[in-house]
Amino acid sequence: MPPKKARAGLDARFGPRGGRRAAIVYSLIQTCKLNDVDPQAWLADVLARIAECPVSRLPDLLPWNWQPQRA
Template identity: 50%
Template structure:
């Protein structure tokens, strides 16, 4: 629930945010994981 609420507080559609993050996780570098947090997230170009 905290990710959903954080996405809302940052002006993101929670469904779009979670869908994008879950699609990126398998190939996203662990050293850049902070890019996927709601306060820094930007939708991928394919969205």
Template identity: 55%
Template sequence: MAMTLIQTAKLNGVDPQAWLTDVLERIVSGRTKVTELDTLLPWNWKPNNSAAVPAVAA
């Protein structure tokens, strides 16, 4: 199941790690209501500024 989610994200041009992190955070925190879950699908997902993956310090 996990690989299906990752591949679906990749096929939709979405970074799987950023997408899964953001989606799980939104669901657990309650920021996304049950009626809005379709907005979290990879083809509808829009990252928040907080969802950006931080750059690694050199």
């Protein structure tokens, strides 16, 4: 989670839940890095695929299971 001062700034900038939202994003980025996944490539791919993804296949989009979609 971001430091308290940073959370307060995010709350002011993005509303009362800004700090929480930022913490979620930071967590996703760090999870990607810990799994040797490029966070930007992962997020772009997941956002492009998630709407068409059946619920049963959602675990495939998690950073530790993710494989880039082939063209």
